[in-house]
Each structure stands twice: as C-alpha cells, then as structure tokens.
Amino acid sequence: MESTQQLPGLLTAFGGRREEEPAWLRDLRQQARDRFESVGFPSSKLEEWKNTSVAAIASTDYAPAPAGGSAAFAGHPALDFCARRLVFVDGRLDTELSTGLGDRDGVWVGTLAQARDQQAQLTESLLARRVAPESQPFAALNTALFDDATVIRAHGAAAEPIHVLHLASRTEQPAASFPRLLVQVDAQAELKLVESFFGAEGAEGLTCSVCEIDVADNAGLEHVRLQFESGNAHHVGNAHATVARSGRYACHAFDFGAKLARVDSTAKLNGEGSNCLLNCLYLVSDKQHVDNHTTLDHAMPHGDSREVYKGILADNARAVFNGRIRVQLDAQKTDAKQSNPNLLMTEGALVHTRPQLEIYADDVKCTHGATIGELDAEAMFYLQSRGIGSTEARNMLVRGFAAELLDQVPVESVRQFLEEAFGRRLDAIRTA
Amino acid sequence: MLEIKNLHAQVEDKPILQGIDLTINPGEVHAIMGPNGSGKSTLASVIAGRDEYEVTGGSIDYKGKDLLDMEPEDRAREGVFLAFQYPVEIPGVSNMYFMKAALNAVRTHRGESEMDAMDFLAWVKERAKLVQMDESFLKRNINEGFSGGEKKRNEIFQMAVLDPSLAVLDETDSGLDIDALRIVSDGVNALRNENRAVLVITHYQRLLEYIVPDKVHVLYDGKIIRSGDRNLALELEEKGYGWIEQEAAEATR
Ligand SMILES: Nc1ncnc2c1ncn2[C@@H]1O[C@H](COP(=O)(O)OP(=O)(O)O)[C@@H](O)[C@H]1O
Ligand SMILES: [Mg+2]
Secondary structure (H helix, E strand, O other): OEOOOHHHHHHHHOOOOOOOOOHHHHHHHHHHHHHHHHHOEOOOOOHHHOOOOOHHHHOOOOEOOOOOHHHHHOOOHHHHOOOEEEEEEOOEEOOOOOEOOEEEOOEEEEEHHHHHHHOHHHHHHHOOOOOOOOOOHHHHHHHHHOOOOEEEEEOOEOOOOEEEEEEEOOOOOOEEEOOEEEEEEOOOOEEEEEEEEEEOOOOOOEEEEEEEEEEOOOOEEEEEEEEEOOOOOEEEEEEEEEEOOOOEEEEEEEEOOOOEEEEEEEEEEOOOOOEEEEEEEEEEOOOOEEEEEEEEEEOOOOOEEEEEEEEEEOOOOEEEEEEEEEEOOOOOOOEEEEEEEEEEOOOOOEEEEEEEEEEOOOOOEEEEEEEEEOOOHHHHHHHHOOOOOHHHHHHHHHHHHHHHHHHOOOOHHHHHHHHHHHHHHHHHOOOO | OEEEEEEEEEEOOEEEEEEEEEEEOOOOEEEEEOOOOOOHHHHHHHHHOOOOEEEEEEEEEEOOEEHHHOOHHHHHHOOEEEEOOOOOOEEEEEHHHHHHHHHHHHHHHOOOOOOOHHHHHHHHHHHHHHOOOOOHHHHOEEOOOOOHHHHHHHHHHHHHHHOOOEEEEEOOOOOOOHHHHHHHHHHHHHOOOOOOEEEEEEOOOOHHHHOOOOEEEEEEOOEEEEEEOHHHHHHHHHHOHHHHHHHHHHHHO
C-alpha cells in the first residue's frame, strides 16, 4: 500500500454534495469508498501493477479545478468531431458547448441526474454492475467520487455519432476529475460513440474514468476512445463492455497522451455468437508510460474476438501490454485472436508484453502473438532506393504499421484528426 | 554513363567484390552472368547504395559524379534504379502512394514541379500497361501478397514510372514462367533507348534471348573473368559454369 495518508484528503476534497442522490446510489458510493479505503492505491507488488507505479498519483494533492475553464478551449479541434456532443470541462458538464441532449435519432443522451427521472430503471440496474471491484481500486475511487455521469441509451439505429469529450485545464494545483459514462445499446440498435480525453498543454491533473457498456441482442456499438491528455497528466481509465447474443462491440482506442496512462479494458462475450474487437494504437515518446490491461472474456459459445494492440515507442518511453483471454467452460467454438506488435524507434524504449490465456473449454481456436522490433532496414532501403528521403521513408513505414488501425476508425472527422495528429507526432520523433 | 574501376567491397568483414572494372555507355545493355554466390547482387547493392556493403577500394563514376559519395535516395533521384532480386513487402503503404512520393522526389530533384493527382494517375496507368499489370495492383500494399512473378513485374512497373537513366535488374527473370518472362522482357525492351543504360543480372541465358545485350560479362568469385558479346552467354549455357570455373582456377595457378 502506498501513501494511504493521502486518501482522506482526496476523498474529502471530492466528497461533493450527495444529499439529493437516491439511497441506492449513496450506498453504492459508500461501498466503493470503504473498498478503496481498505485497499488503497495499488502497489507495484501486485501482479496487475508490477510494471506501473502509481506512486506519483498517490503522493499528489489533487483539488477540484476552479470553475470557468471553458474559455481556454475555444476552437479546440475536438469540438468539431461530432454535431452531437457532451462536453465536460474539468469534470463539469458545459451546457453551452454541448449539443443534442435529449431523445432524438434513436438515442437518449443526458446526465445521470436527468436519467434518474427519465431512465430510472436503466441507471439503477446498470450502474456499477460491470466493474470488477477487487482488482480495480481506481474504479472504486471513481464510483465514490464521480460528479454527474453521462448516460447514453440507443434504442434505434442512430445515424449520427455521439461524442463525449473531456477537457482538462492547466491549473495551479493539480486537478482531478472522475468521468463516468454509462452506455446501453438496446436490442437491434446501432450506435457510434466517441469518448475522448484532451488536456491543455502542461495540465498536470489526474483523470480517473470509468465507462460501462451494455450491448443487447443483435445490437452494435462502435466505440472510439481517444486518450490525448497533456504530456504532464495522469490518466487511469476503465472500460467494461458486456455483449449479448449476436451483439457486436468494437473499440478503437488511441493512446497518444499523458505522462502515465493505465487503461483496463474488458469485453465480455456474454451471449451466443457475439463479436468483439479491441483495437488500440499507442504512440509514446519522451518518458511517457502507457499500460494497457485487456480482458476478453468468452462466456458463451460461438464468440469471435479480435484484438490488435500496436505500439510505437520512441525515446525512453515505456509500454505495458497484458492481454488476458478467458474462455469459459460453456464457450465452445470460441475463436479468439490477439496480437501485440511493437515498433521501437530508439534503443531507450522498452515494452513489457504478456499474453494470459485461461482456457476451460476444449473446442476453441485461440491464437496470440507479440513482437518487439525496430524498423525494417530492408524496407527502408527499398523506399530510399526509389528516391524517397530517409525521414519520409521512415514515416511511411511507421504510417504503414499503424494503417490498419487508423483506417478502421468509423467516424470520418475523427479519422482525419488522427491521421494528422499521427503525422505531427511522427515528425516530432527523432530516430536515434 | 557508368564507370566502375577496381571496385572492392565486403560484407561483415568478408571480401566479396575483388576488383571489378566495368564501363557502360548510354543506350547500352550489358549482362552480368555468374554462378550463385559470385557477387552479382552485391555489385547491384553497391551501385544502389545499400549500407551493409562496405566499399573497401575502387571507384564508381556515374554521369561524372562520385556515386559512392551519394545517399541511396540521391542516387535514385539522379536516375539510378535497382530492380530487386527479392522485392520487399511493405504492409500499410499502397503502391500508388509509394510511386507518387518517389516520382515527386525525383521530379523535385530535377527541378520539375510535382505531378498533380490527375496527371499522376494517367501516367501510372499508362506505365502499368507496359508490364500488363492490372490497375488493382496500384491500390494494393507494396508487394504484399504478390506472387513471385507479380513482384518482379511490379519492379519493372516502378522502373517505367520513374524513368531512370541507369537500370540494374537483379535476376528479374528468376521465378518467372515463360509468359511472365516475355511480358517483363517486352516491358524492359520498350524502355530501351539511346539515353538509358541497362545492366541485366541473370543466372540463366534464357532471359538474354528476350533482352538482347550488347555485352556479356561473367562474374566469378567477385571478379569479372570474361567479357564478350551475346555469344558468350550461349557458350556458357552450353558448357555450364564449370567450364569458366576451371579456366579461372587454371589462370590463378
Ligand atoms: N548481407 C550479407 N551478409 C553476409 N554474407 C552475404 C550478405 N550478402 C551476400 N553475402 C555473401 O556474399 C556472397 C555473394 O553474394 P551475392 O552477391 O548475393 O551473390 P549472387 O547474387 O551472385 O548469388 C555470398 O557468399 C553470400 O553468402
Ligand atoms: Mg543474387
């Protein structure tokens, strides 16, 4: 346990006014709080955290950011991703920047407070049921401390994508926010959702987020998750999706930001013939540290899962990938494929990669592969021998490495943004 | 155009080229033949500028410039082209994108303007026809999933797009069936002109029936041990490399 003495500070600073909340929510928060107080911040002695130290988070005095941070984000490119969006600045919903709340285009969008009136049954039945509490102290912290959560319920085939955008200001005292997102995709419904985290340059805060997703029978969700926090920020995220019979869930994650990022993504194939895709591209440089822990949990037969986590590392960056695939006894005819290729641009970069297979059914196909390599010298020479300069050749190869992930992003405005952001980051990376 | 003098090169401290002399004038087609391991690809790689090959002696003059002093991309921009014996597969980068970047790099170097998308498309389509390459290959990733023959065709297609002054074709015939060999050779022949020099590297005489060379050289153990006209290729075919090897052995005795 590290610095438990900081806990009361964090818990009181963000205690908030909870009096208006219903009893069930207050209970939930109290349980989460108790749990977090008993386990504390995870220590590096724990298997799940052995390559990622959160000591810097545990020893920081976070305070809520002062109000009025919105002005600094005028003209932010992420505001143009989608016509329908919820924008949170330092954890607070900015109703002026947000558009399209309410029920339209087959989707109800609102806050938890609004949902308690309009979608009461939904929120109580879903909230906090998906997070595995014991291994997720940060999820417990989020449950104890989140302000107003976002609730999205798709009941038809939505034409428009929806963006939930979190913006973090640069503040004098490091700020923390606890974004919470709850998504329900009803049977047969379809939705494209963009969830993103951006920070002002130099922002040193903590984002501790939880996203819970439920995809019903024959429904489909395309989830894009952008982690573009400031290079001084800390980001700890949990995303948990449960997918019912013949449901489809795809997550396209891009981790480019933060000094330290840890994301736990779990997809549970909970109905027969369900289909999950977890894609992620992490691009880190300087002393950035990115840790992805994923779980694909096959609980029912005929499930297909695909997982492609690709890493590009420069300078002294660190990446951790732990890919767990669980195939339960009933999950016969499972087809699971995992891959984690990593491209090291410099000698100082380092990757820890580990597949973790737990297979209890006997009739399954399950493959995994991880690679850690440098740019292919043959390929470099091939491009150069056609007149392409060495920097352009390098960028072309790295872009080629990332292509399948960039190309699959289902929201065109976001795909274009990523393409440009990727190019800019690449240009800034010097090959040693 | 190309003047190689007493060229010595090694890889990983192992001497491979041991004094090559070779002069090729504009418009000429030369063939280099030789047994496996004699150093043919090494010579091609040194000309193109692959840095694993260390030049330990001699010189290469290309259009009056010191070729060995140039980066590979600058050699290409000056008109040197190597058709690889083993073309490289590059995932995620389309042939089209690749050729556009390459062509524009060459054009910029020549002081010409970059080609716009429309003109470029028209140009590559025309050049693809030279090697009967289906347009669908333009959109595909570089050599990814191409058959051996398709890869070789793609090399000649790239040559056609970039319009080099000196083309070195390293065993472009290997792995080709007779139809593909004819298509590729027709492509190369269509690109022959009085300003362009071509160095054809091959293990077999067969290719030289289609691409008829002005001169034939035999490379053995890192040296050109014999030069002649196309009849030398026929002689080699008839008598095999054993004959040359024996002569070489006797000469050194
Ligand atoms: N990259 C390399 N590393 C080590 N040895 C090499 C390398 N390239 C070529 N060689 C050696 O150099 C010699 C000549 O090779 P190469 O030029 O490829 O011959 P050829 O093309 O005539 O078959 C061979 O003995 C080969 O094994
Ligand atoms: Mg060879």
